[in-house]
Amino acid sequence: MSAQPPTSFASTWLLARRLWREHLSRYWPRLAMSLGFMAIYSGANAAIAFGVEWIFSGLSGASGEDVPALSQISIFGPVVIIGLGLIYAGSLYAINRLNAGASLSALRDLQNDMFSKLTALDFAQTRKEASGQFISRFTNDVTVLRETLNRVASGVRDLLTFGGLCAAMLWFDAVLFLIVIIVYAGVGLFVGYIGKMLRTASRRAQDQAGDVTSLIGETVAGARMVKTYQIEPLERARANAAFDERLRLMKKMAYTRAMNEPIIFVAGSMAISLVIAAVAMRISSGAIEFSEFTGFMTALMLLSAPARGLGTLNAVVQEGFGAFERMLSLVDQVPEITTKSNATELTRGVGTVQFENVHFGYGDGGSALNGIDLEIAAGSMVALVGASGAGKSTLINLLPRLYEPTDGRILVDGNDIRDVTLRSLRSQMALVAQDAVLFNMSALENIAFGRPEADRGDIIRAAIDASANDFIAALPNGYDTPLGEGGANLSGGQRQRIALARAFLKNAPILLLDEATSALDAESEAQINAALKRLTKDRTTLVIAHRLATVKDADIIVVMDGGRIIETGTHDALIEKNGAYAKQAALQFS
Structure with a gap:
């Protein structure tokens, strides 16, 4: 201040x-x-x-x-x-x-x-x-x-x-x-x-x-x-x-x-x-x-x-x-990340993403990302794995411009994200994080954040796709039931399915998943994984996961350490390489 x-x-x-x-x-x-x-x-x-x-x-x-x-x-x-x-x-x-x-x-x-x-x-x-x-x-x-x-x-x-x-x-x-x-x-x-x-x-x-x-x-x-x-x-x-x-x-x-x-x-x-x-x-x-x-x-x-x-x-x-x-x-505070005066609208595309020599630091003297080069094809799933502090969440946060790279650039469908309006950029993305953020409003209103202009039928269809319709309909007033502060009236798995319903409703071409299935019981995780398979279909997906079993089927697995990419490849290719990923997989799968 x-x-x-x-x-x-x-x-x-x-x-x-x-x-x-x-x-x-x-x-x-x-x-x-x-x-x-x-x-x-x-x-x-x-x-x-x-x-x-x-x-x-x-x-x-x-x-x-x-x-x-x-x-x-x-x-x-x-x-x-x-x-x-x-x-x-x-x-x-x-x-x-x-x-x-x-x-x-x-x-x-x-x-x-x-x-x-x-x-x-x-x-x-x-x-x-x-x-x-x-x-x-x-x-x-x-x-x-x-x-x-x-x-x-x-x-x-x-x-x-x-x-x-x-x-x-x-x-x-x-x-x-x-x-x-x-x-x-x-x-x-x-x-x-x-x-x-x-x-x-x-x-x-x-x-x-x-x-x-x-x-x-x-x-x-x-x-x-x-x-x-x-x-x-x-x-x-x-x-x-x-x-x-x-x-x-x-x-x-x-x-x-x-x-x-x-x-x-x-x-x-x-x-x-x-x-x-x-x-x-x-x-x-x-x-x-x-x-x-x-x-x-x-x-x-x-x-x-x-x-x-x-x-x-x-x-x-x-x-x-x-x-x-x-x-x-x-x-009087002035936002540091703004839309340029000559910015253009980013129209809905196929969802290709490129990181070109991206560097980032949080301002405390340390460096969180060091020269990230990564190309993500449209409709593919890329999993980011690595120890805590490796830079996975930072990389995802740069994509919707929650932070700004200190060097390098990020492209979406060939457009530098700094050259398009913030609103149009973020409209192309949906986020599902580990902690589902819910407000003390009705279930209907919480899901509608994904697309405020959506009608009730669209919202219910999104809930069905997210495997959330059954428990919402069983609430005292159905979709009009207030969920309590932070969704206190729901279980962790139910809160996460509300968050998934938002993403279904938004129907964005790029999907960001940050530990979306962590800290859930087996039944909830199975339901959410089934919903995620429907959600990620034909969408460019960046997923962060510490449990490698959830990303074995990713098109590309990116292994990060100290703000750098140290390995990339499919699960089988990385296991065969016998590098950092193979060692981590051996610990988890054993």
């Missing part, structure tokens, strides 16, 4: 601009309406101070043309206060409703952008980071940013209210207002420093939340191994350490955040005490009337709420932008 940018006003401003430009601006009508209601809300707050000043001018018994009579106050005083209260409450409801709709919609859009990028990233890029970190961006980070958007909306409302009340205080007495502003300005510097600390702490906390998510996911996924090997104490120890670190980070943030409101409260107390000291002198000198003082003090009291809101706003914003930076680190 990209490096974390420095915490500064400039970076905060850039993040805010981007959040507005790419996600919030499309909902500007709602936000504009909310801003209008905020103006009404702030006006109502300021009007309360003037209403109090008007009421007290009458109650004080002062004389003058603008001083209301007690009879007027008894009638219109309650009307003014209740009316302003209704305006205040109604505008507040409208503000909260409009802001919530805009912010939640923007977050939905951001989640869509993240998920689109997640699915667009290369296979290698998604493997560089733990799945928990990705999940955390969609859960924890979104929650933090949602709170920030809500508080920013409240902050705009508080800012307008603060400005309105400041204008009211300035109207009543400029000297007293100057005292208040000096106190709050001094506090603002300290609040800004707290915000910087929280921004950094928030990034660390969200990263650690991803680690916790990964740990929990590993424990749930590996529950069988955890219980069988009785490593519950080890897992609890790992979890305790992660939760302790989480506690430390969250305490640090909470303790830092806890300083905001007390400081604002102290500032308000200081402002009030200085105002009281100053107002006595100003009343005695005739510079201010008692009724004006009550209006000023009302405005000052009302000022404490928006002042506290603005004081804590910076802290929440910095936490939210810390989360937003992590989300952008996903959104």
